[in-house]
Amino acid sequence: MPVASFEEIQSRIGTEIGVSDWIPIDQQAIDTFADVTGDHQFIHVDPEAAAKTPFGGTVAHGFLTLSLLSQMAAGVMLIPPTIRMAVNYGFEKIRFIAPV
Structure with missing residues (x-):
């Protein structure tokens, strides 16, 4: 996971942080x-x-698609260097709008 300061993470709110590899x-x-x-x-x-x-x-x-989000996020999620552990807090407004 890419490491970033809290300030950098905060400055990226509302922007795309990356695209995962295809699964x-x-x-x-x-x-x-x-x-x-x-x-x-x-x-x-x-x-x-x-x-x-x-x-x-x-x-x-x-x-199944939803369960892959942890794997997809792992390569693009920004993590502050002081964080030793994180937990999945959940998701809001999940919709399945297209077949996979």
Whole structure:
């Protein structure tokens, strides 16, 4: 994680701080997430049935996408040098506006 002073972090409020690397999501990852969460809705785990939907194939779970935010943020999140530990405080106004 990039290190930055509190002042630098404060000056960047409202600006883009970076873009993460791409994270490939294959059907095996989707199926594993379905097994862990118990969400086996066909749109996620049945490629044949999902192909007949407007999406044209399976769609990753919204919460699978959300669960990757920690990994995506790790490379771009600015951390003050005096911080030894941080916790995820949560998110506000999360919406799944496009299929993945």
